Amino acid sequence: MNRGNRVALACCYWALVVYVFVPLILMIVMGFKDSKFIGFPIQSWTLDWYAGVFSDAEVLYTFGYSVLIAVLSTLISVIVGTWIAVLLEGRKFWGRAVMFGLMVLPALVPGIISAIAFRIYARWLGIEPGIGAIVWAHAVHNVPFVSLVIMARLSTLPKSQIEAARDLGADALIAFMRVTLPYLVPAILGASVFCLLLSFDDFVRSFFLGGYEPTLPVLIFAMLRSGMSPEINAIATAALVLTAAIGIWAERFTRQNSKESQV
Amino acid sequence: MTYDASVQKDGDDSTTSGGSRPFWGRIVNWRPYQGLVAIVTVSPRRQFFILVAFPVLWLLTQHLGPMLQMLHVSLLDAYPVAPGTAHTFTFDNYMRFLGDRIFWQPFFRTLTFAAVFTFCTLIITYPVAYFLARHVSRKNRMLMLLLLLIPFWVGEIVRTYAIMILLGNTGAVNQVLKWVGLIDRPIPFMYTSFSMGVGIVYLTALYMLLPLYSALEKLPKSYNEAAADLGAGAWTRFRRVTLPLTLEGISSGCTLVFLISTGFYATPVLLGGPSTTVFAETIAGFFHVAGDEWPTGAAFAVIMFAGALAITGVFQRLMKALRKGDTA
Structure with a gap:
């Protein structure tokens, strides 16, 4: 009885693995097909689509543009998110619950509504659609994720360490820089990678706040509107490899780090 | 050491x-x-x-x-407000929503779809979370969870495109069905609510899996053993012990997935068809034109947010009542 249960549950797990991996594998395979038509059967193989895409100046520019936006917005999110987390964690004050609610708000607003709200606000502030508007929208949207990760890490910092630093003569700022901040480094790195990926992958905010230069997801979307082609597979695969590699690296890094701090 | x-x-x-x-x-x-x-x-x-x-x-x-x-x-009658004129507040933009079928049809469709897709995600991920938390050794658990995490680092658009390739007329699913001999003509999966569902569940599964997993992991094994000692069968143990104690995880996972599902724009555009227009597309339509339609678009966005929040509010109340009822 128990054994049958176990096998059935294992099947559910592997079925989900198939569901989430097969579409991506098919997409990668299609990028090597020697024909303009997406679909099976595949008769011959080629690398031409990759060669074409990587010598296309527009695609390369878009790639760099997306990375730049991701890096800039992540810098803002991490600084602001950490500041808010340090304020909210382990402190009781009037209005804390309200502040916490406001902090998570951008993460809960459905994508399209958040994009529309940012678009309207950007216009009201006088920010033109383009890189500035996208960086700003991504930064605001990613702050809650940073704050939540940092708060989780801060809650495990023994208060005695800070008190010890203060007893030894450090003022609040030095204690923060030399005790709290080093303790937060793994969490900050983890949150940064998460923000980078969120920003690089984001479509809806980039789409509504972008000017004439598309980010990578917006470019793929625009190309898809005019039909599927193996070039899109090549671009999408390149983006996939980049994001998955960063994700796996970050996962390994944070796991190593948490192991060290446990000892 | x-x-x-x-x-x-x-x-x-x-x-x-x-x-x-x-x-x-x-x-x-x-x-x-x-x-x-x-x-x-x-x-x-x-x-x-x-x-x-x-x-x-x-x-x-x-x-x-x-x-x-x-x-x-x-609430404005025009945006941007012309210089020299006063702000005039009006509810006309909200009235426009009530006045036309072509507006509230996609609205209710969006909420229905989001609810159905959320339920599908729950059904698909609950056994997986249960399996990981209960039947896998602690060492393998992180690896198996990591395996599921990898595809979720890939962006929304790329994954939507992957689903387009999977379900197309010459796509893998149709080829396999043809090869097995079940069909001789491809089934048109694409541009239907089915393809949209496959895409959206794909995008949201992780947001359901993680809360469920952490709820199930927290649950001590001894509870189930105690129930078994008292003579409860496998199904009764699940229904009377595991399920009630993971309701909180279910509730937060469903809320998150529901809110995310209502907000998708690119996925319905690419995977859906004319009969599956969602409210996000209606709202976006007002922002593609110059700017005089912005107040209507803003009003519609407010309506959608309010509608989604109202439903999650009612849902959370229900779950809370259910939890209370079980412990009493």
């Missing part, structure tokens, strides 16, 4: 901070820094206000501001 590690750490510290101690020492003795500290730390109260000022400002202007401005614009 612990002793060794701490000794090693101390050794590391002395070698690395040998160079940095003068730096911090110099900072502390630096006059302007001392002045700054004196001003900032006059009282704990002053210190707190300096720490709190920036976050409060940020949260109000950046997190709340866009939502309030959207609400404000939705």
Whole structure:
């Protein structure tokens, strides 16, 4: 009885693995097909689509543009998110619950509504659609994720360490820089990678706040509107490899780090 | 073991901070820094206000501001307000929604779809979370979870495109069915609510899996063993012990997935067809034109947010009542 249960549950797990991996594998395979038509059967193989895409100046520019936006917005999110987390964690004050609610708000607003709200606000502030508007929208949207990760890490910092630093003569700022901040480094790195990926992958905010230069997801979307082609597979695969590699690296890094701090 | 590690750490510290101690020492003795500290730390109260000022400002202007401005614009009769004219507030933009079938049809379709897709995600991921939390050794658990995480680092558009390739007329599913001999003509999966569902469940599965997994992992095994000792069968154990105690995880996972599902724009555009237009497309339509339609678009966005929040509110109430009823 128990054994049958176990096998059935294992099947559910592997079925989900198939569901989430097969579409991506098919997409990668299609990028090597020697024909303009997406679909099976595949008769011959080629690398031409990759060669074409990587010598296309527009695609390369878009790639760099997306990375730049991701890096800039992540810098803002991490600084602001950490500041808010340090304020909210382990402190009781009037209005804390309200502040916490406001902090998570951008993460809960459905994508399209958040994009529309940012678009309207950007216009009201006088920010033109383009890189500035996208960086700003991504930064605001990613702050809650940073704050939540940092708060989780801060809650495990023994208060005695800070008190010890203060007893030894450090003022609040030095204690923060030399005790709290080093303790937060793994969490900050983890949150940064998460923000980078969120920003690089984001479509809806980039789409509504972008000017004439598309980010990578917006470019793929625009190309898809005019039909599927193996070039899109090549671009999408390149983006996939980049994001998955960063994700796996970050996962390994944070796991190593948490192991060290446990000892 | 612990002793060794701490000794090693101390050794590391002395070698690395040998160079940095003068730096911090110099900072502390630096006059302007001392002045700054004196001003900032006059009282704990002053210190707190300096720490709190920036976050409060940020949260109000950046997190709340866009939502309030959207609400404000939705009540205007024209945007941008022409110079020299006064703001005129009106509910016309909201009335426009009630007045036309072509508006509330996609609205209710969006909410229905989101609810159905959320339920599908729950059904698909619950057994998986249960399997990982209960039947897998602690060592393999993280690896198996990581395997599922990898595809979720890939972006929304790329994954939507992957589903397009999977379900197309010459796509893998149709080819396999044909090869097996079940069909001789491809089934048109694409541009239907089915393809949209496959895509959206694909995008949201992780947001359901993680809350469920953490709820199931927290549940002590002994509860189930106690129930078994008292003579409960497998199904009864699940229904009377596991399910009630993971309702909180279910509730937060469903809320998150429902809110995310209502907000998709690109996925319905690419995977859906004319008969599956969602409200996100309706809203976006008002922003593609010059700007005179913005108030209507803003009003519709407010309506959608309010509708989604109302449903999640009712849902959370229901779950809470269910939890209470079970413990009583």
